[in-house]
Amino acid sequence: GENVEQHPSTLSVQEGDSAVIKCTYSDSASNYFPWYKQELGKGPQLIIDIRSNVGEKKDQRIAVTLNKTAKHFSLHITETQPEDSAVYFCAASKGGTSYGKLTFGQGTILTVHP
Amino acid sequence: NAGVTQTPKFRILKIGQSMTLQCTQDMNHNYMYWYRQDPGMGLKLIYYSVGAGITDKGEVPNGYNVSRSTTEDFPLRLELAAPSQTSVYFCASSTLAGDYTGELFFGEGSRLTVL
Numbered sequence: 001g002e003n004v005e006q007h008p009s010t011l012s013v014q015e016g017d018s019a020v021i022k023c024t025y026s027d028s029a030s031n032y033f034p035w036y037k038q039e040l041g042k043g044p045q046l047i048i049d050i051r052s053n054v055g056e057k058k059d060q061r062i063a064v065t066l067n068k069t070a071k072h073f074s075l076h077i078t079e080t081q082p083e084d085s086a087v088y089f090c091a092a093s094k095g096g097t098s099y100g101k102l103t104f105g106q107g108t109i110l111t112v113h114p
Numbered sequence: 115n116a117g118v119t120q121t122p123k124f125r126i127l128k129i130g131q132s133m134t135l136q137c138t139q140d141m142n143h144n145y146m147y148w149y150r151q152d153p154g155m156g157l158k159l160i161y162y163s164v165g166a167g168i169t170d171k172g173e174v175p176n177g178y179n180v181s182r183s184t185t186e187d188f189p190l191r192l193e194l195a196a197p198s199q200t201s202v203y204f205c206a207s208s209t210l211a212g213d214y215t216g217e218l219f220f221g222e223g224s225r226l227t228v229l
Contacts, residue, residue: 001173004156032216043118043204043220044157089156097164099216100145100208101172104156 002027004092006105014113019077021108023090026071032095033066033073034102038087047088048075051095080112115140120205120221127195127228135190135224137205145208146188147172147218148180150201157204163188195228202226 003026013019025033031052036044050057050064050073057064061080066073077084087109091102118139127133139146144165149157149172159172163182177199179191188207192199202225206218 006156009154034216034218036218041222043206043222044218045220046217049216091156095216097210099210100147100206100218101159101162102157102218103173104158106154106156 002030002092002103004090004103004105006090006108008108009106010109010111012111012113013080015080015082017080019075019080019084019110019112021075021088021090021110022072023074023092023105024070024072025092025103027092027094028068028071029094030092030103032093032099033064034091035062035064035075036089036091036104038089038107040086044089077110080110082112082114085110085112117141118205118207118219118221120203120224122224123222124225125227127192127226129195129197129228131195132191132193133195133226135192135203135205135226137188137190137221138186139188139205139207139219140186141207141209141219142185143207143209143219144185145210146182147206147208148178148188148190149204149206150174151204151223152201160190160203192226197228200226200228 034049161180
């Protein structure tokens with residue numbers, strides 16, 4: 001089955017700096033790659049996703065890049081703010097009717113210091 | 115809309131007891147899922163459903179059962195609880211329609227401890 005590895009496990013940055021989280025996946029059939037943000041005591045919430053026919057996607061301060069050949073994808077957060085502090089998960093699935101059958105990475109605890 | 119609602123939020127079970135985690139959604143989503151999250155780990159899929167009357171196993175189904183008699187409800191049953199089932203359980207729903215294709219909408223979780 002699919003295996004998703006996520007690094008780093010913790011990331012500490014100063015407010016205004018950029019943060020980058022990287023993930024690798026093993027199954028070349030995976031073609032849907034979402035990123036979820038989980039705040040303390042809450043369920044995960046989708047922040048951005050990318051499909052395999054796209055190399056990069058941006059949404060304001062957040063961007064995701066995908067390298068299908070190398071089987072890795074990354075989350076980039078620019079101009080970080082304290083409210084960005086949370087646990088971030090990458091995930092992968094085969095898309096279509098299997099969109100929601102996600103294999104998650106281990107998570108990254110992001111701390112943004114004011 | 116309330117979204118995805120899970121009950122209970124917290125529960126302590128003794129080894130060998132059984133219980134049902136409830137999940138209901140009011141978004142008319144066809145797809146529903148149960149994930150578990152162990153400390154310091156990502157979420158793992160237990161069971162999923164593509165519509166009323168249809169369920170299938172995920173990555174870690176052993177020790178659990180589900181049913182889907184209505185579009186709204188997707189309860190997760192734990193039989194003979196074991197310490198290894200201590201975890202936070204998340205229910206989620208999704209649709210392939212419109213602008214939300216692929217997005218999972220999660221409940222706030224149910225924290226289960228088996229002693």
